[in-house]
Amino acid sequence: MIYYNEYEKVTYYEHIPTNIYEDASTASAEVAEEIATLIRQRNKEDKHTVLGLATGSTPTEVYAELVRLHKEEGLTFKNVITFNLDEYYPLDPHSLQSYVRFMNEHLFNHIDIPEDQVHIPDGTLDEKEVPEYCRKYEQKIREAGGIDIQLLGIGRTGHIGFNEPGSRPNSRTRMITLDRITRKDAASDFFGEEYVPRRAITMGVGTIMDSDRIILMAWGEGKAPIIREAVEGNIREQVPATYLQEHENASVILDEAAAEKLTRQRTPWVLTTCDWDDQLIRRAVVWLCQKVDKPVLKLTDEDYNEHGMGDLLTEYGPAYDINIKIFNDLQHTITGWPGGKPDADDTHRPERAKPFPKRALIFSPHPDDDVISMGGTLIRLVEHGHEVHVGYQTSGNIAVFDDDVIRFVDFVSDYNDIFDIDQSEAEDMLKNVKKFMQEKEPGQIDSYEIKHVKGLIRRGEAKAAGRYCGIPEEHLHFLNMPFYETGRVKKKPLSQEDVDITVALLREVEPHQIYAAGDLSDPHGTHRVCLKAIFLALEECKDDDWIDDCKVWLYRGAWQEWDINEIEMAVPLSPEELTKKRKAIFKHQSQKDRPLFPGADEREFWQRSEERNRGTAQLYDALGFAEYEAIEGFVEYKGNGQIK
Missing domain, CATH: 3.40.50.1360 (Rossmann fold)
Structure with missing residues (x-):
């Protein structure tokens, strides 16, 4: 750098x-x-x-x-x-x-x-x-x-x-x-x-x-x-x-x-002599491929010299040697076995063969980030027989439209009428909810009851998606981290209580794999706070017996994608698997068609995800690798505690 x-x-x-x-x-x-x-x-x-x-x-x-x-x-x-x-x-x-x-x-x-x-x-x-x-x-x-x-x-x-x-x-x-x-x-x-x-x-x-x-x-x-x-x-x-x-x-x-x-920062080699390490070499070679529109193995000495990379050529060349090294590095990131392939040589695989099956814990900042960002990999882990858990870090309640609350309140009210259920307290609550919704001003914070209803809507959708992906309901963990529960976009600072909740889940599951959201372009900051909670929790667990046998993978997808030079595990998806992922995302009906907080990207979340996954696959294809329908990318967290 x-x-x-x-x-x-x-x-x-x-x-x-x-x-x-x-x-x-x-x-x-x-x-x-x-x-x-x-x-x-x-x-x-x-x-x-x-x-x-x-x-x-x-x-x-x-x-x-x-x-x-x-x-x-x-x-x-x-x-x-x-x-x-x-x-x-x-x-x-x-x-x-x-x-x-x-x-x-x-x-x-x-x-x-x-x-x-x-x-x-x-x-x-x-x-x-x-x-x-x-x-x-x-x-x-x-x-x-x-x-x-x-x-x-x-x-x-x-x-x-x-x-x-x-x-x-x-x-x-x-x-x-x-x-x-x-x-x-x-x-x-x-x-x-x-x-x-x-x-x-x-x-x-x-x-x-x-x-x-x-x-x-x-x-x-x-x-x-x-x-x-x-x-x-x-x-x-x-x-x-x-x-x-x-x-x-x-x-x-x-x-x-x-x-x-x-x-x-992006291309320092065009400005000055660099202190080349493996990561910078890989980034430079991927950039050069895109610059000259060639796959890795077709780059020449002239390509390197003409684009500010002559010192790299001098130190590590000829071009053929550099090309082979980077091609092999990128090839070794691609795996159809995100939980590790049993009874296989894992020397050049991103994940270990043993233990198999593994316990995988997927942290989802909002109730839909898991399927939006790594739904294909999640489904693959389940199909391969791993014990998959999902920790939904926040309730996601502020992202539910008021109309959805009224629809669910009406359902409960009609249900009670049809079956003649005597629930006077519940009926009073329903009347109060409706009255509040009718009188609510734009931007007004929801009442406790309404926040709770919105949270239940998101929880029900997460359960539906989990069932579709084959995850047992007892493996779906709703953490409701307190920092989020303000009823506003502005949240409270991360507290020790948030970290303690995360630590408790880690020690309950004792995972061999952790997946966490690393797409910190989330404009509301929830992803960043949730990731910080995980890092702090891992630090508290550093002396636990299970921690040394646990890898942490960071995913992206809802707001951005990893650059191809950063990816350390690339999980290819077939057209059928991409369709399964889309259907899992559709289970989150309150976020379908028009999310309440779409951010700068006007596309629906499933559209963003699919286009990013297809784009990653196309980049691998252009670099000279097998042509896949889509790829989900992951970067391994090395434990330095920093959120870049």
């Missing part, structure tokens, strides 16, 4: 200073420390510090660290003045989605900043008042002396603040109309795209550019494509973040996942 050595060479294509950190927590701590250092310096000089603040998931760890510095190290915010970037319009400040509420919950309620030094655009104004309000917002920034440090996130459209594509570099605080993609990305927060406000009040690009220091942060694979455009692309109105390239003191702060499409 290339980081900071030969910096000028490796950052050749980058038009703005960019720092890459191992993870978001480390990066956030660095940003918070820069802010804290400035505050301390200004406090000594009896001067104000003026901060421009952002909302969304990106800055939350920065705010958490600032709160910690205040409570544990005495950092005072009494001389700090803040200006937030934006707010939806119209929107009440007490609503769940309000940035006023967000800032209070994540920062202001936990520090000693005076209330009159906090400024957030007002989403309750009469429309006629907005232009004058925006003018005064700008004036207040100037009167405060200008913004010292401006924090930014970045949207999929490349927006900064709510400056959508087409925003001018000299624009100021104003009312804007939100881009369709921005509204779609916000749909989960508002429990449906139709409830997302169409407009917002935002600082302008010019306002942001007047700041003395600008820090744009981005975490996760989902931000990687737009980060490449913002950092390496040309300055253009269609990607407002590219304007930051002209600021003399702006930086981009990334974790490794958000940086993965930058040239220095």
Whole structure:
């Protein structure tokens, strides 16, 4: 991996200073420390510090660290003045989605900043008042002396603040109309795209550019494509973040996942001499095959030399030797026996032959991730006679439409009437549920009863899918991890109780194989939290007798797919097996046709999954391997505890 050595060479294509950190927590701590250092310096000089603040998931760890510095190290915010970037319009400040509420919950309620030094655009104004309000917002920034440090996130459209594509570099605080993609990305927060406000009040690009220091942060694979455009692309109105390239003191702060499409991370060999290891060689050769449209065994010395890989050729060549090594490495990833093939030489197989059969524990963050992401492999494990367990980590209740609740409530009510069942308490509950649903406001948190009904709907669907796949009901474990149970998209922090629940299941099953979701582009963060719980639980179990004989495989599929150079176990699926997988996904009827939270991909989950599985098979085919209908890919977790 290339980081900071030969910096000028490796950052050749980058038009703005960019720092890459191992993870978001480390990066956030660095940003918070820069802010804290400035505050301390200004406090000594009896001067104000003026901060421009952002909302969304990106800055939350920065705010958490600032709160910690205040409570544990005495950092005072009494001389700090803040200006937030934006707010939806119209929107009440007490609503769940309000940035006023967000800032209070994540920062202001936990520090000693005076209330009159906090400024957030007002989403309750009469429309006629907005232009004058925006003018005064700008004036207040100037009167405060200008913004010292401006924090930014970045949207999929490349927006900064709510400056959508087409925003001018000299624009100021104003009312804007939100881009369709921005509204779609916000749909989960508002429990449906139709409830997302169409407009917002935002600082302008010019306002942001007047700041003395600008820090744009981005975490996760989902931000990687737009980060490449913002950092390496040309300055253009269609990607407002590219304007930051002209600021003399702006930086981009990334974790490794958000940086993965930058040239220095994706193809460092085109920039500088690399320290070649097996993983980098494999990645480079797969890239070269795709670049010259050749299978692995047809690559030539000229192909390597002409595409920046001459040093690889010099060190490990000729091309024939490199090609054979990589071909064999990729060939050995392909197996029709994900649980291991009994009585077979497993020297070059991704899984051990023994023990057979194995106990396999599949962790599913939501009640349908197991069949969406690895349904073919799951069915194969069952058919091969392995003892398969599924741990559904969360209830998935917020992803159920209200109409489904009414339908199930009506069913119970009609059932009681038909069979003349005397259940007065149940009938009262049913009446209360219906009344609540009729009076429910958009985005309002469900009552306990409704959350429970929605959870039961998801549970019933998971059981139906499990039965279809041949898993005994007693091997389906519903963990209902507490961090998820807020009734909102925003969850509670992972707690020891969540980890304890995971540890208990691991020790009950004592698996030989664990499968866990590694597709961390899940826009709501549930996958990331669930994976962290598994890692922490495995650490607690590290001295257990069973742990040394257990492999951990990470799957993807619902939100992204592994790159072919990363895959360590590739399980081919026939057309019939792909159809079985699709039918298992269809058992999750509440997520069929139109999921409540589809994310950036408008396709149904089964469509996404099939196209990704077929795409992986086509890539293997193009590299010169057997032609399969579809392939599910897995990467082995080596136990370093890091979520990249």
